[in-house]
Amino acid sequence: MKKQQGFTLIELMIVVAVIGVLSAIAIPQYQRYVAKAEVASALATVSGVKTNVEAHAVETGSFPNGQSAAQALGVPSMDIGSISLVQDTDDTGAIVFQFGTTASASVSSIVAEKYFKLARTSAGSWECSSGDDSDAAGVDESLLPKNCK
Known part of the structure; x- marks a missing residue:
């Protein structure tokens, strides 16, 4: 009588194949989940800025423009x-969020290097978008939260 000493080669190959298939599915889904979380975080920050921009637009009658206006509003x-x-x-404009590069x-x-924006209309409403159809630099629509579609 011989006692079993370990796993056979075929058993080890099956385990490696199963792990390979699972990781081929899980890694891209995780990367997409991380990207959606980054977009949601950026949108939450931009939505906070929207309040200050709206107050400025109502008080002065003009949409703030440029980096100095952004600093003055506490962006x-x-x-x-x-x-x-x-x-x-005068009274319309956009708050644009531009993602950085993966290196910086x-x-x-x-x-990376894509953007989305909240645009203020002349009626005072806000619209969220990720660029034109012809614009490849916009964030993919499927990554935007539901309140931004």
């Missing part, structure tokens, strides 16, 4: 990207 700096204010007309910040490669 925070973020590690994953930057927030800028862009005026279209800890940003997911899925959203």
Whole structure:
């Protein structure tokens, strides 16, 4: 009678194959989850800025424009990207969030160097978008939170 000494080669190969299949599915899903979390975090910060911008637009009758206006309104700096204010007309404009590069910040490669914006209409409502259809630099629509679609 012989006692079993360990696993056979075929058993080890099956385990390695199962681990390979699971990781091939799990890693891309995790990267997408991280990208969605980064977009949601940036949108939450931009939504906070929206209150200050709206107050400025109502008080002065014009949308704030440029970096000096952003600093005056207390726009925070973020590690994953930057927030800028862009005026279209006197009372309309957009708050644009531009994600940084993967080298300069800890940003997911899925959203690196892409942007989304909150635009203020002349009626005073806000619309969220991630660029035009022809604009490849916008964040993928599927990564935006439901309140931004």
